[in-house]
Amino acid sequence: MKQNRYRVLVLVLAVICLVPAIAYTNAAEPPALVVIMTNAPADAEVSLVTAAGLVEVSKSRVAWETYYVFYHRDIGTSGEFTLQVSGNDIRYEQTVGVQYLNSYPGVITLDFAAQTIAGGKLLSRSILLVGLRVIFTLVIEGLVFYLFGFREKRSWRVFLAMNLLTQGLLNIALNGGSPLAVYLMFKLIIMEFWVFIAETAGALVLIKEHRRLRRVAFVLTANLLSLLLGGYLITVLPV
The missing domain is CATH 2.60.40 (Immunoglobulin-like)
Known part of the structure; x- marks a missing residue:
């Protein structure tokens, strides 16, 4: 009985594979x-x-x-x-x-x-937009950093240096290419993942204040908020 069931299943799968199907795809946009x-x-x-x-x-x-x-x-x-x-x-x-x-x-x-x-885009334009995005991100993440109880000067120096580097590189990368915001949200999500990895490593190695779990929780919270902020800025500011 089981063998008959297997044979029927194989026959059904074979019929499905042989039945022609219509597939649709998007053509590339013209120049x-x-x-x-x-x-x-x-x-x-x-x-x-x-x-x-x-x-x-x-x-x-x-x-x-x-x-x-x-x-x-x-x-x-x-x-x-x-x-x-x-x-x-x-x-x-x-x-x-x-x-x-x-x-x-x-x-x-x-x-x-x-x-x-x-x-292309004017250098002055790129500097202005990258600067605005980095400043907005620093304000949001700095507030989260403070609410998580970080007070030591060394911790704040590490926070500023780490975020200027990661957020600066992220926003410079977003600034490249077309000013149209097509697919930029996907690019932002992918890049924020790597920013999270880099900042987690930096927080664990360079920041000594508070327990490791609190440092990781801060990085996760801050990057989720900066992802939401970045997505919003893509819709309201030039890219």
Whole structure:
């Protein structure tokens, strides 16, 4: 009887394997160009001109920045492009050379008032955003550190040095690439795991105040809160 059951089970599995199934997958996005506009008036608009005409734009705004995203198969493959920029009763054209289109997605910063472009994100922008995120994280984790009863100067020196290093590297890594927050939450979670490992090791080896369990509990609590804070900042601040 058992052998018959096994045979039926094997037969059913074989039939399932042989039945054709439909699978769906997402195709890769076409080449893209992301324009970060600074000093933009409220009615600013940007159009990308190709040989076939204007490329449809996706416009979004995060805090003080405006983004214009263009998707087209010829971006990065057919030479330079022309941007038509308008706003505040001003209209001009800006050429985007091939040197700005050698990454995916291509990212440029357009200064509306100065009528200039620069490749990638401005260094001043990156310093400001990384600095803001690190400061917010230090404030949150510093409050947790204090509530867990750490008072010694040595403990605070270790805390500051450790968090400046780990949170600085984490936010510099998040700042790289596209300013669009697609999949950044996954990247944040993965990197926070390694930050937790590094800070746990640092707390156990370098901080001598209180028991080991309390030090680990602090690192876990602080990193959970900083993960929540980081996820929130991704949604409200430019990346």
